[in-house]
Amino acid sequence: CGPDPDASSTPQELPAAGGETAADSTSSSVIRLASTTSTRDSGLFEVLLPVFEKSHNCRVYLIAVGTGSALRLGEAGDVDVLVIHAPSAAEAFMKAGHGIRHEAVMHNSFLIVGPAADPADVVGSELTPCLKKIKDQGHKFLSRGDDSGTHMRELALWELAGGKPDGKEYLETGQGMGPTLVMADEMQAYTLVDQGTWLKQKEKLELVPIVTEGPDLLNPYSAIVINPKKSKAINSKLAAAFVDFLISDEAQKLIDGYKVNGQKLFHADRLNAEIVE
Amino acid sequence: MIRDGISEALQLLLQRDSSVIDAAIRSLWVSALAVSLASLIGIELGLLLSRKTFPGRRSMIVLSRVGMSVPTVLIGLLCFGMLSRRGPFGSLELLYTTWAIVIGEFFLALPIVTTLSHGAFQRLDPRVVETARTLGAGPVQRTITCLRETRLALGLAVLTAFSRCFTELGIAMMVGGNMPGRTRTLTTATALETSRGEFARGVAMSLILLLIALLLALAIAMFDRSEREKSS
Amino acid sequence: MIRDGISEALQLLLQRDSSVIDAAIRSLWVSALAVSLASLIGIELGLLLSRKTFPGRRSMIVLSRVGMSVPTVLIGLLCFGMLSRRGPFGSLELLYTTWAIVIGEFFLALPIVTTLSHGAFQRLDPRVVETARTLGAGPVQRTITCLRETRLALGLAVLTAFSRCFTELGIAMMVGGNMPGRTRTLTTATALETSRGEFARGVAMSLILLLIALLLALAIAMFDRSEREKSS
Amino acid sequence: MSIATATPADRAVIQITNLTVTKGEHTICRASAVTAMRGERLGIVGPNGSGKSTLLRVMAGFEPDFAGDCRITSPRNETVFVHQSPFLFRGTVLSNVEYGLAARSVSRSDRRTLALDWLKRFGIAALADRQVNGLSGGEARRVAVARACVLKPQLLLLDEPLAELDAAGIDCVRQALAALPDSTILIASPTPLPSGFVEKSVELPLD
Amino acid sequence: MSIATATPADRAVIQITNLTVTKGEHTICRASAVTAMRGERLGIVGPNGSGKSTLLRVMAGFEPDFAGDCRITSPRNETVFVHQSPFLFRGTVLSNVEYGLAARSVSRSDRRTLALDWLKRFGIAALADRQVNGLSGGEARRVAVARACVLKPQLLLLDEPLAELDAAGIDCVRQALAALPDSTILIASPTPLPSGFVEKSVELPLD
Numbered sequence A: 001c002g003p004d005p006d007a008s009s010t011p012q013e014l015p016a017a018g019g020e021t022a023a024d025s026t027s028s029s030v031i032r033l034a035s036t037t038s039t040r041d042s043g044l045f046e047v048l049l050p051v052f053e054k055s056h057n058c059r060v061y062l063i064a065v066g067t068g069s070a071l072r073l074g075e076a077g078d079v080d081v082l083v084i085h086a087p088s089a090a091e092a093f094m095k096a097g098h099g100i101r102h103e104a105v106m107h108n109s110f111l112i113v114g115p116a117a118d119p120a121d122v123v124g125s126e127l128t129p130c131l132k133k134i135k136d137q138g139h140k141f142l143s144r145g146d147d148s149g150t151h152m153r154e155l156a157l158w159e160l161a162g163g164k165p166d167g168k169e170y171l172e173t174g175q176g177m178g179p180t181l182v183m184a185d186e187m188q189a190y191t192l193v194d195q196g197t198w199l200k201q202k203e204k205l206e207l208v209p210i211v212t213e214g215p216d217l218l219n220p221y222s223a224i225v226i227n228p229k230k231s232k233a234i235n236s237k238l239a240a241a242f243v244d245f246l247i248s249d250e251a252q253k254l255i256d257g258y259k260v261n262g263q264k265l266f267h268a269d270r271l272n273a274e275i276v277e
Numbered sequence B, C: 001m002i003r004d005g006i007s008e009a010l011q012l013l014l015q016r017d018s019s020v021i022d023a024a025i026r027s028l029w030v031s032a033l034a035v036s037l038a039s040l041i042g043i044e045l046g047l048l049l050s051r052k053t054f055p056g057r058r059s060m061i062v063l064s065r066v067g068m069s070v071p072t073v074l075i076g077l078l079c080f081g082m083l084s085r086r087g088p089f090g091s092l093e094l095l096y097t098t099w100a101i102v103i104g105e106f107f108l109a110l111p112i113v114t115t116l117s118h119g120a121f122q123r124l125d126p127r128v129v130e131t132a133r134t135l136g137a138g139p140v141q142r143t144i145t146c147l148r149e150t151r152l153a154l155g156l157a158v159l160t161a162f163s164r165c166f167t168e169l170g171i172a173m174m175v176g177g178n179m180p181g182r183t184r185t186l187t188t189a190t191a192l193e194t195s196r197g198e199f200a201r202g203v204a205m206s207l208i209l210l211l212i213a214l215l216l217a218l219a220i221a222m223f224d225r226s227e228r229e230k231s232s
Numbered sequence D, E: 001m002s003i004a005t006a007t008p009a010d011r012a013v014i015q016i017t018n019l020t021v022t023k024g025e026h027t028i029c030r031a032s033a034v035t036a037m038r039g040e041r042l043g044i045v046g047p048n049g050s051g052k053s054t055l056l057r058v059m060a061g062f063e064p065d066f067a068g069d070c071r072i073t074s075p076r077n078e079t080v081f082v083h084q085s086p087f088l089f090r091g092t093v094l095s096n097v098e099y100g101l102a103a104r105s106v107s108r109s110d111r112r113t114l115a116l117d118w119l120k121r122f123g124i125a126a127l128a129d130r131q132v133n134g135l136s137g138g139e140a141r142r143v144a145v146a147r148a149c150v151l152k153p154q155l156l157l158l159d160e161p162l163a164e165l166d167a168a169g170i171d172c173v174r175q176a177l178a179a180l181p182d183s184t185i186l187i188a189s190p191t192p193l194p195s196g197f198v199e200k201s202v203e204l205p206l207d
């Protein structure tokens, strides 16, 4: 169904706005990628996108927004492809028919971080006891409170620990991961953070990792190709090519090899087992 | 989306959604306080810059005009740096309180009030001060007379600063922290709903903000009209 | 942090960091274009509201004052709704282009220019128009005369609107998308660096923005001075 | 100086009957009959607050809310009014006197010649390039009257043109008006005008 | 009316010698000798642009950049200047006349009585509650002069107080000044003043 996606992204896609390169205006292939801010902030896309753009002679416009916003952009057909880390929300999205393809791409993990003084005395403990202790002793815990992938995971973790605290010490920041980390640092509070953001920012913070291991801390990233029925302008073919690229060996190697400050940020999901980094 | 927003806004208002009302009241008093303080100083400064000649006067005028272009993110960052635990005023423990927002918005409003009120005083007929002076008015009465004669322009200066603070996001986010019930304002709430993808709710919050602005503007207009009726 | 920011800003400038310069130029032309368009209409509107009496005039004045309090997030949301592929103007494919930012900032600037220029014209001596008229000036010459007699106040109105647009974040984020090399502006770049925790770089970006504002303010001040010298 | 022979009523530039202007509850101007022929000079005299300025403003078209009959046959851009306290536009004296000429699309060089000529007639040629905001009261008034006279309008409405002028200034105005034989000129004044300005006067009563 | 006997120099309220005021390259005011005793009435006459207003402004303290000698013995708040084109504060006529009294902390009721008395002297008691922006030129000038006279200052500087006034208005001013026997009063005018205003005049030349 639908017209040729390449033809649909006619030159009107690219009004001659200032600062555009010649490559833009000659190429008819452009896709819009919505991702969560934390993914963008990891810097991974700055490595991946140029490779894809070069091999497909196209441009990928990255729009980094909150998880909820990204899903809504996909729903409205304003973007062609999503990369998010909210498994349950992604499944619901697929079920509603907004996407036509859903691929696991990579994963890393969440971790609980907290003040170096560790007032709750939870360093190195297991996840659930740690959360229980924080709750029972009434230590400050910051929640993103923004329905992001991280926030949803945090709520799920509290469920495992018997419900989230309801006192004054459980605080919602309503902001992205970066600002929330800074707030936790300033307020000497515990919080749940994704590994990417943590590794990027930890040097500027006095926070230390508290709980880093555990099956419930897995943070899977997946890509969704938006249903082309959403809008005539959706470049579904190129979006599919992009997802193909993400799970290709080339990209998977790049993902697996991506390091910040010497630390590995993501584990590729589709890498052939025999290839070691 | 707009229709959804309006109906959502009505619902929030009718249900007296306590979190929304809480944020609205906070938005209002925080910006009102910040702008009042900034007006106290800014109008005085504008008057000074328009009346006295002293070294550095021209640079101060340029500075206050440039000051209008300080992005809220920068004010937020600087206030953060000052109020942070490790900053010079960290011991005051003001970070992530509404007072921090008041401080930040004060610096946002100050250059606006100063620049616009300086402009107003600059246009003021020089005979106003001369007449006040020759009739024996002291500095205070002279100032009051100048304010009375530039009422409209000063009112607009204050209104402009208030609008700026009332709709400001960067400072409230960065030094307030957008914590519900504590430092969440209407704009940070709007931003949150938007990032959640709850666009209609975001529109609803903004509409409530606008409603407050409308009530204020109507109050000003009514005051204006009664003043005008008196004087015609 | 401030010292880091300054040295970082210097480095960026000295190295002619192309992404920063690109964002700076975009910030500048986008807000300049939006404010120019808004001034063209807003000043005309301000003049109309101050001179003519027509039904709905008072409501329009109130509206333009309330309009100053429209949060950028709301303008962003509404523009998004209009320009989204599902929206009424979706077929223009303007979403996530600089034109979308221009449109949004136009609506941000319009009420500011209208309100402040209306205030300026309101204070204008009624003899100005009367004299122009009785000497046979047509509508265009009359308008030019009114503009000349309110130069300073109009300049400040435009400057205020420009500062607002130049430092604006919500619209550029939401309908621009903060895409490097395409729609990234100095403020969205600042916000990005800040959310990444790169505070010094965020400060640096803001300082570059301020530098541009300073150059503009100096240009205005020099123009002002040469005007004043002529007239004394 | 003015047309001495009786002129038919259709050559009347102004015909006013039973004109009243009311602000709130007060009638601020009451003129039962004012007629002025082409080339005639008419004084409008009366005590302070009797409505002289208001009457001139009605004729100039600045006071649309009046009752009664007011017929002005001179076209709008041939009717020039000078305020009791004149407003000069920012800029030079010369640019002010050229203002109306520019509006009439007179060529730049003609504009200059004409304006300088009239500045000379008012004894202020030396001020041509001065910015207006340093002028003395009398100088400013001369500029304002010159700015009107240079247009040689069919109807010239002067509101107290002699106030603040010295003897030489009054003489300048007298001679300038004499140089406009075809203009109908009305002069408002709270005191009787010196000789040589008007042939007859209308008295406005203070009610 | 004024003190007729010779007064010693130390009772001089004003002593000016070789005063000049320069703006740019122009000397805009030149007064070689002006002396005024307590209770004296002095005219400052001269053609337009001769510097009358400038001279009064120097005495009022509004023109700090002058050369020469200018001694004013009246204290600052006993020296009141009325502009050639007066400025009235927004509000009522009464509030304007009360303005200086309020600055002198006169009680509210005394203020009102005094102000109304002086409005009556100037024939404008009926205007007391009017907003100033509807006043006619002559009415406004009366308010401005009344606003100054009500203060009974030691030194009263009036810049063309009679311009725009009708005969009755001129009479009001004459009588009002007569009611201030202890004030030294200077009156600037481009034409010789009517009788009863000043005993002697200083002529300013136009250079």
Ligand SMILES: Nc1ncnc2c1ncn2[C@@H]1O[C@H](COP(=O)(O)OP(=O)(O)OP(=O)(O)O)[C@@H](O)[C@H]1O
Residues within 6 Å of the ligand: B232, D023, D024, D026, D028, D029, D046, D047, D048, D049, D050, D051, D052, D053, D054, D055, D084, D189, D190, E133, E134, E135, E136, E137, E138, E139, E164
């Ligand atoms: N808006 C107004 N409301 C009430 N009264 C007004 C208004 N405007 C003017 N007047 C009154 O109308 C009367 C006539 O005013 P006008 O200026 O025509 O007088 P005039 O004859 O020119 O006096 P003058 O010689 O002082 O210039 C004055 O008494 C003035 O106070």
Ligand SMILES: Nc1ncnc2c1ncn2[C@@H]1O[C@H](COP(=O)(O)OP(=O)(O)OP(=O)(O)O)[C@@H](O)[C@H]1O
Residues within 6 Å of the ligand: C232, D133, D134, D135, D136, D137, D138, D139, D164, E023, E024, E026, E028, E029, E046, E047, E048, E049, E050, E051, E052, E053, E054, E055, E084, E189, E190
């Ligand atoms: N800033 C200025 N620059 C140049 N010339 C000035 C300036 N201010 C005043 N003058 C000139 O100084 C002269 C004296 O002005 P002043 O107002 O004292 O005159 P005046 O005697 O009061 O005249 P009038 O009778 O017209 O009121 C005028 O010729 C005026 O043009």
Ligand SMILES: [Mg+2]
Residues within 6 Å of the ligand: D052, D053, D054, D084, D159, E136, E137, E138
């Ligand atoms: Mg009059």
Ligand SMILES: [Mg+2]
Residues within 6 Å of the ligand: D136, D137, D138, E052, E053, E054, E084, E159
């Ligand atoms: Mg003078």
